[in-house]
Amino acid sequence: MTFAPENNNKFDAVAPTADGGFIALGSTLAEKYGGSESLLLVKTDGRGNETWTVTMPEIAPASVAETDDGGYIIGAYNMSTTVVDQDFNYQGSSFLIRTNAAGEEEWRQVIPGMKVSSVEETADGGYAAIGWLWNPPESENETTAVIVKTDGDGTPAWNRTFPGISANVGTVTADGGYVLGGTKSPFTYDIGDAFLIRLDADGNTLWHENYQVPVIFDVKETDDGRFVYAGNYWYGLVDGDGKEVWLRNMEGLTGYAVELRPSGGYVVAGTDARSGEGFVFGTDGDGTILWDTAFTATGIYGAASAPGGYTLAGIRFLSPDTSAAWLAGITEAVSPAPTAAPGFGAAAAGAALLLLLAGRRRRG
Known part of the structure; x- marks a missing residue:
């Protein structure tokens, strides 16, 4: 669907x-520039x-999640x-x-x-907001990663800061703690800059x-306490102590979202930095790709597990200006076979994906 x-x-x-x-968060611009x-x-x-649509002026999107009572918590910012x-x-x-709902x-x-960068509800009914602080000019570091824990009304209860890095993602762990992921600088991604930090429920490292x-854009906890x-x-x-189990190269692909496959393994979705095409692929537990596909004139920035499959979110380019x-x-296919390394075209062999949601909807 397009909106x-x-x-x-x-x-x-x-x-x-x-x-x-589903609840989808994004942005809208009346003018492309300025x-x-x-x-x-x-x-x-x-x-x-569509069930309903809401717009909020003068702010940019970061993350959204449903709360236990059926409402929604949104992370947004201006700069x-x-x-x-x-x-x-x-x-x-x-x-x-x-x-509210x-x-x-x-x-x-x-x-x-x-x-x-992200906000999630915590077990006590409060929220955990994760991102970074902009440091003043001439500071030793450009940014400082931060997690802010709030009560149920959004009032900060405590925060923890980590100088010299920026957090692109965070999640509440099964034990009530937190994991933050990101890179050294939001402006330059160099090999070795990516990090994960695990905290307990009180924010202790x-x-x-x-x-x-270079950078981590998304992280999920697995059923056995590891992190992909x-x-x-x-x-x-x-593993649960942050020690590397395996690492796989994607040859120019930027993975903005990662999800768990119900049958085991993982799904990675994002955008090809070379062509601008969106992509999604599924792997086994060792990271070997089992199926993959790409989407022309489309960039993918988010993904969520759904009954019987996955929902992807991003941008569809309608023209150079819209x-x-x-x-x-x-x-995904019932019994997919391993495929070659990433770098696939518009519909790589073995993908066998069925698009469930199609069509175009325009308003305004």
């Missing part, structure tokens, strides 16, 4: 909802048909850039926004100086490991 309330639109994240549908960005929140049924003595000065704030805003909390990859991640050109698996926010549902 186009303005000339330029995209989805950055998608999450399943308890009613079998226009004001508005947050786009769309609730759909299980086949991607400005100034140049002082040839140094770039980044300023902005993050927002934790709580809505109909998308109506109930409260909004501001976290000054933070660029939020259990371990901090770096890996020989995806980023620029690599995806990997580490784009639509895009959702698609896929299911």
Whole structure:
């Protein structure tokens, strides 16, 4: 399905909802260059048909999740850039926004100086917001990774900071702790800059490991307490202590999302940095690719597990000057065979994917 309330639109994240549908978060721009960005929140049924749409002006999207009571928690931010003595000065704030099941805003909390990457509900009914702080010009480090733990009203209870790095993703672990992932700098990704940090429920560091990859964009905990991640050109698996189990190269593909396969193994989705095409592939437990496919004129930035398959979220390019926010549902082949290494074309052998959600919807 495509959603186009303005000339330029995209989805950055998608999450399943308890009613079998999805909540998708993205942005919309009336003007491609110099226009004001508005947050786009769309609730759909299980086949991607719109239930309702909400826009929030002057903020950019980061993450969304359904809460235990059927509402939604949104991470969003705004940012400005100034140049002082040839140094770039980044300023902005993050927002934790709580809505009810109909998308109506109930409260909004501001976290000054933070660029939020992800937010999740915690077992005590509060929230964990993860991202980074912009450091002033001439600071020793460009950014400082941060996790902010709040109560149920979004009021900060505690925070932990990690100088010299930036967190692109975070998740609440099965034991009530947290894992943060990211890179040394949000501007330059170099081999060895990627990291994972594991914290206990009180925010104490259990371990901090770096890996020989540039950046981590998504991480998921596995059923046996390990962690699978995806980023620029690599995806990997580490054990519960952060020690590498295996690492696989993706040959120019950027993995923005990783999910667990119900039958074992993993799904990685993202965008080819060379062609701009979206991709998705499934692996076995050792990271060997079993099926894969690509999507022309489409970039993929988010993914979620769904009954019988997966839902992908991103952008569909309609013309050089227009784009639509895009959702698609896929299911994988029953008995896929291993395929060659990534770098596949529009429909690689062995993919056997069925697009469940198709068509185009335009509004406005």
